[in-house]
Amino acid sequence: RKISPFLDPGLKTSPNALAIVQLSRDNFLPVYLQEPKGEVDGYAEGAVINTRFGSFPHSTLLNVSWGSQVRASTVDTGSRGRKRKRNPVITEDVQDGGGGADTGEERKSVKKAVVANSGFIHILNPTPELWTTSLPHRTQVVYTPDYSYILHRLGARPGSILIEAGAGSGSFSHASARAVYSGYPDTDPEAYGEDVKLENGTKTSSTQKKRGKVYSFEFNEVRYHKMKKEITDHNLDGIIDLTHRDVYNGGFLVDGKSPEADCVFLDLPAPWDALPHFSRKRPETLPPVMTVENGDGGKNTNQDWISPLNPSRSTHICTFSPCIEQVTRTIDALRKHGWVEIDMVELSHKKINVIRERIGMSIAQEKGSSQAPRDVDEAVARLKEVNAKAHDFHSSGRKGTPRATATANGDEEMDLDEEDELDNGSTTQANENDDTQLADSTPPWLQGRLVHRTESEIKTHTSYLTFAVLPQEWSEAQEQAALETWPVGG
Numbered sequence: 310r311k312i313s314p315f316l317d318p319g320l321k322t323s324p325n326a327l328a329i330v331q332l333s334r335d336n337f338l339p340v341y342l343q344e345p346k347g348e349v350d351g352y353a354e355g356a357v358i359n360t361r362f363g364s365f366p367h368s369t370l371l372n373v374s375w376g377s378q379v380r381a382s383t384v385d386t387g388s389r390g391r392k393r394k395r396n397p398v399i400t401e402d403v404q405d406g407g408g409g410a411d412t413g414e415e416r417k418s419v420k421k422a423v424v425a426n427s428g429f430i431h432i433l434n435p436t437p438e439l440w441t442t443s444l445p446h447r448t449q450v451v452y453t454p455d456y457s458y459i460l461h462r463l464g465a466r467p468g469s470i471l472i473e474a475g476a477g478s479g480s481f482s483h484a485s486a487r488a489v490y491s492g493y494p495d496t497d498p499e500a501y502g503e504d505v506k507l508e509n510g511t512k513t514s515s516t517q518k519k520r521g522k523v524y525s526f527e528f529n530e531v532r533y534h535k536m537k538k539e540i541t542d543h544n545l546d547g548i549i550d551l552t553h554r555d556v557y558n559g560g561f562l563v564d565g566k567s568p569e570a571d572c573v574f575l576d577l578p579a580p581w582d583a584l585p586h587f588s589r590k591r592p593e594t595l596p597p598v599m600t601v602e603n604g605d606g607g608k609n610t611n612q613d614w615i616s617p618l619n620p621s622r623s624t625h626i627c628t629f630s631p632c633i634e635q636v637t638r639t640i641d642a643l644r645k646h647g648w649v650e651i652d653m654v655e656l657s658h659k660k661i662n663v664i665r666e667r668i669g670m671s672i673a674q675e676k677g678s679s680q681a682p683r684d685v686d687e688a689v690a691r692l693k694e695v696n697a698k699a700h701d702f703h704s705s706g707r708k709g710t711p712r713a714t715a716t717a718n719g720d721e722e723m724d725l726d727e728e729d730e731l732d733n734g735s736t737t738q739a740n741e742n743d744d745t746q747l748a749d750s751t752p753p754w755l756q757g758r759l760v761h762r763t764e765s766e767i768k769t770h771t772s773y774l775t776f777a778v779l780p781q782e783w784s785e786a787q788e789q790a791a792l793e794t795w796p797v798g799g
């Protein structure tokens with residue numbers, strides 16, 4: 310069994326493995342790399358990724374170190390008819406579903422851009438974060454800032470058992486699989502309840518529990534099948550256990566057994582309808598004997614109530630709801646079912662863009678020139694000139710605000726208008742371009758001062774996160790055992 314590339318990608322790309330191609334800063338494309346199918350006229354024949362940055366035959370992306378920059382092929386990959394004969398490589402425009410909405414545009418521009426534009430891409434190993442930004446969206450997904458906080462608050466760690474519903478597009482599932490992964494079943498199978506085959510027989514594992522697993526549930530059949538395929542494609546079969554079920558009615562047992570979950574994450578429209586199933590004893594809110602379709606073609610009954618929770622630990626839960634009305638209803642239900650330490654959090658994620666407000670360009674503007682200085686000497690000469698003018702201006706006692714004022718230490722003070730311009734992003738492009746014109750050797754302090762702005766396109770409200778804890782219930786036997794091993798009052 311191969312280890313999932315999300316858990317251990319190895320050092321290099323390999324055939325049939327998932328890779329994430331980074332086209333530009335925020336544009337990622339998931340690709341299953343294929344080996345060339347053969348050779349025609351000395352050229353490898355096989356799949357090619359066509360982008361507006363050029364053509365990238367899979368053969369050039371195989372067996373390279375993760376993180377490598379790969380240059381576009383200089384050979385016409387055949388997407389343009391007139392050169393097809395010379396190089397009969399089969400092309401594939403960027404794959405289905407990759408890159409979400411961007412992909413369509415990518416496709417349209419591909420035909421024109423191929424060969425003429427030979428740029429580069431980076432080839433990255435899959436991580437839950439990159440998968441979240443590149444996965445084929447079937448639903449709203451949980452994004453990285455939310456799931457990193459949620460997994461931390463749930464106490465998900467290697468060996469934890471986590472229940473998740475619904476699975477949706479699998480964004481949260483991938484992140485939680487990595488969080489709980491403890492090696493099972495890839496390394497040390499015996500420690501995780503697997504029997505080990507020895508030369509002279511079989512060694513039965515003394516450990517009964519398979520720890521470090523995500524039990525995921527999805528009601529929508531199409532999404533269930535797509536997600537099931539992805540789990541297999543990503544070698545996550547032993548770590549994510551996906552069940553097709555309506556959890557409101559069918560609950561959270563798997564094959565009639567308890568997953569013994571340590572933590573629960575509910576991304577459902579009505580989490581309060583799922584909560585009765587997380588009781589430790591048969592809940593009063595369910596009929597005394599409840600027989601329901603379990604979604605697997607059979608029926609479950611709660612005559613002998615089995616809790617899906619780990620009996621020897623407190624359980625942590627998070628529900629994820631976009632509306633405050635859902636939150637209040639969930640909290641009512643949590644209280645009713647004995648959950649404590651209930652609180653709600655909203656994450657407001659902001660990306661801060663830090664750029665260098667280049668001194669040279671503003672000085673050029675001050676001089677009425679649209680040309681940036683050619684080199685550091687020219688920038689310093691201009692700066693001196695502007696300093697002298699500013700000095701004259703102030704010592705002459707004239708009123709008014711110069712557009713940019715150079716201070717004695719070489720820093721530049723922006724007037725309010727300039728800062729406003731920066732805030733709405735209108736100067737950003739110019740600033741980025743300016744920076745590239747300064748020689749690499751220019752000391753940073755001569756390149757201008759650092760300014761930052763919040764990127765306005767970042768959506769802030771995703772959902773409200775409601776957290777709670779269901780305390781462990783102590784049995785008489787546990788109490789007795791605790792007294793024996795823990796001397797009290799001594």
Ligand code: SAM
Nearest residue numbers: 448451475477478479480481528529555556576
């Ligand atoms: N957390 C997921 C992710 O990060 O990709 C997205 C979950 S999506 C917003 C909600 C999912 O819950 C949908 O796929 C929906 O089909 C599923 N769902 C809704 N009601 C359900 C139920 N009663 N049982 C199981 N799944 C359900």
